[in-house]
Amino acid sequence: MEIKKKILLLTCALISLVGLVFIYFSSLAISPVEIKISRIDSSLIGRLVSTTGKISYVRTHSAGHIFLTLVDENSRIEVPIFSSLASKLNSNGITQYDLKKGKTVRITGIIGEYKGQLQIVPRKPTDIQILD
Amino acid sequence: MLDFVLISILGLSLGLFLGLMPSMHINTLLPLLLSLSTFFNLSSHHLAVLIVSTAMSEIFFNFIPSIFIGAPEEGTALSVLPGHKLLLEGRGYEAIKLTVIGSIGSLIFTLFLITFLSPFFTFFYKLTRSYIHFAIIAVIAFMIFSERKLKKIIFSASIILLSGFFGVLVLNSQFLPSQHVLFPVLTGMFGMSTLIISFCENSKIPEQEEDFLLKISTKEILKSIFLGSVAGIIVGFLPAVGISEAAVMVQYLGGRGDARSFLVTLSGINVGNEVFSLISLYLVSNPRSGSSVVIQRILTELSFYDVLLLVGAICFVSGISALFTLYLSKQIPKFLVKLDYKTLTLSIITFICGMVFIWTGIIGLIILSISTAIGLLCVHLEVRRSHCMGVLLIPSILFFAGLNSSILSALRI
Numbered sequence: 001m002e003i004k005k006k007i008l009l010l011t012c013a014l015i016s017l018v019g020l021v022f023i024y025f026s027s028l029a030i031s032p033v034e035i036k037i038s039r040i041d042s043s044l045i046g047r048l049v050s051t052t053g054k055i056s057y058v059r060t061h062s063a064g065h066i067f068l069t070l071v072d073e074n075s076r077i078e079v080p081i082f083s084s085l086a087s088k089l090n091s092n093g094i095t096q097y098d099l100k101k102g103k104t105v106r107i108t109g110i111i112g113e114y115k116g117q118l119q120i121v122p123r124k125p126t127d128i129q130i131l132d
Numbered sequence: 133m134l135d136f137v138l139i140s141i142l143g144l145s146l147g148l149f150l151g152l153m154p155s156m157h158i159n160t161l162l163p164l165l166l167s168l169s170t171f172f173n174l175s176s177h178h179l180a181v182l183i184v185s186t187a188m189s190e191i192f193f194n195f196i197p198s199i200f201i202g203a204p205e206e207g208t209a210l211s212v213l214p215g216h217k218l219l220l221e222g223r224g225y226e227a228i229k230l231t232v233i234g235s236i237g238s239l240i241f242t243l244f245l246i247t248f249l250s251p252f253f254t255f256f257y258k259l260t261r262s263y264i265h266f267a268i269i270a271v272i273a274f275m276i277f278s279e280r281k282l283k284k285i286i287f288s289a290s291i292i293l294l295s296g297f298f299g300v301l302v303l304n305s306q307f308l309p310s311q312h313v314l315f316p317v318l319t320g321m322f323g324m325s326t327l328i329i330s331f332c333e334n335s336k337i338p339e340q341e342e343d344f345l346l347k348i349s350t351k352e353i354l355k356s357i358f359l360g361s362v363a364g365i366i367v368g369f370l371p372a373v374g375i376s377e378a379a380v381m382v383q384y385l386g387g388r389g390d391a392r393s394f395l396v397t398l399s400g401i402n403v404g405n406e407v408f409s410l411i412s413l414y415l416v417s418n419p420r421s422g423s424s425v426v427i428q429r430i431l432t433e434l435s436f437y438d439v440l441l442l443v444g445a446i447c448f449v450s451g452i453s454a455l456f457t458l459y460l461s462k463q464i465p466k467f468l469v470k471l472d473y474k475t476l477t478l479s480i481i482t483f484i485c486g487m488v489f490i491w492t493g494i495i496g497l498i499i500l501s502i503s504t505a506i507g508l509l510c511v512h513l514e515v516r517r518s519h520c521m522g523v524l525l526i527p528s529i530l531f532f533a534g535l536n537s538s539i540l541s542a543l544r545i
Contacts, residue, residue: 004346008229008232008233008236008454008458009455011236011240011451012236012450012451012452012454012455013451013455014451015236015239015240015447015448015450015451015454016447016448016449016450016451016452017451018444018447019140019443019444019445019446019447019448019449019450019451020137020444020448021444022440022441022443022444022447022448023133023136023137023140023441023444023445023448024133024444025437025440026437026438026440026441026444027133027136027441028133029437029440030177030437030438030441048435048437110435123431123435124176124430124431126176
């Protein structure tokens with residue numbers, strides 16, 4: 001019976017340890033990588049990144065989606081803000097009208113690809129910050 | 133990484149407080165946590181980790197008041213009777229150990245099950261939604277006829293109908309806010325009625341044995357963990373089926389009459405449910421608990437790594453909570469046996485009434501009295517007190533059979 005007690009205590013310790021390993025690896029993946037637009041390529045698809053750039057183009061879809069094009073010195077990337085998120089931007093103090101051409105923004109999101117073009121997809125209102 | 137570990141430890145401390153305090157639940161604290169996160173500028177991930185750590189550790193610690201003082205939450209309501217039975221046999225420590233083994237075993241087993249079965253969940257979720265009320269009706273029929281003698285069959289059917297009618301009234305009327313209504317109902321039926329009987333019978337907490345001997349076979353433990361995990365997953369994604377309903381189903385359908393195996397199963401259901409309700413956010417976008425609703429709101433779309441982080445936090449706090457629960461369950465009886473049990477019981481009754489009054493006012497006290505009376509009626513009629521679960525089962529059947537609005541109109545609620 002003493003063995004059972006040790007097994008239980010060891011199992012508890014092991015589970016906590018496994019938990020720490022999971023936290024370690026997920027925190028590496030969750031913390032966004034700060035990266036310039038020009039450095040974003042297809043090897044980063046699925047990774048969480050943060051990038052800063054100027055809005056060069058804004059298009060609002062009738063379904064409520066907002067599509068931004070972000071540029072830095074000589075590169076560009078698409079930023080789709082889907083209606084589910086667009087409707088919540090107010091909670092971060094941003095209105096749809098703040099996202100206009102020429103504004104510098106910092107976007108955090110997951111790198112994806114749509115119709116051959118790379119895009120960065122923000123997931124929550126705080127992923128979009130207006131810097132000026 | 134360190135920030136997430138520290139947040140998990142903070143969650144564990146909050147879970148300890150919530151678990152040991154009768155009447156306190158993570159759902160009570162969620163609005164406060166949300167406002168504090170804004171104040172301390174916590175990120176969405178930090179807040180999500182804080183919530184799962186609190187919810188998970190609360191499950192472990194909540195069995196301590198359920199077993200030692202008979203003051204349960206919804207998920208542990210049915211543990212009062214077998215737990216109390218073992219406590220009065222001097223085996224309170226064993227009762228807690230069984231819940232810890234059930235919880236830890238279920239955590240491991242649930243994670244394995246989810247990993248292998250995840251591709252089928254969406255399909256099964258859609259398939260079963262339309263038939264759940266038939267399953268509950270079958271369980272009720274089984275509960276009634278398992279009493280065997282005609283007199284007891286009639287009594288148990290009456291208790292289920294009475295509890296069910298009471299449930300329809302209190303759960304659908306605007307007497308109390310929905311997040312508080314179950315507290316006086318379940319505390320009365322299972323906790324208060326046990327405490328009143330203990331008070332009247334002059335029972336006392338005997339010297340508690342501290343040995344690690346478990347009077348249950350390893351095979352029985354594994355079987356109970358398996359049933360608990362599977363039932364926990366079912367609770368995690370089937371609408372209407374709560375922990376108590378699943379425990380009743382497992383108890384009856386699986387023949388889980390023994391107090392020890394029931395405690396392992398019930399703790400397994402609690403953990404399996406909590407783990408799955410979080411992961412179901414990722415699998416079927418279906419939040420099934422107060423904490424998972426909030427997590428869905430703050431993380432919006434959960435990625436694989438978000439789920440891994442939350443599972444990591446769950447595992448980390450579960451291991452520590454289990455060890456801490458075992459430690460506390462050794463210390464608390466030393467303190468309890470020194471007290472006069474009659475005074476202790478009276479103090480707990482007063483405390484519970486006070487908490488019910490604070491949270492739910494006079495209406496809550498009236499509901500507590502009625503539910504206590506139904507619990508005592510079961511004892512008087514010598515039928516199982518789990519028939520009182522009609523309070524949740526009957527309203528669930530009406531809701532899923534689409535009869536809720538007709539019944540409510542007929543009752544003019």
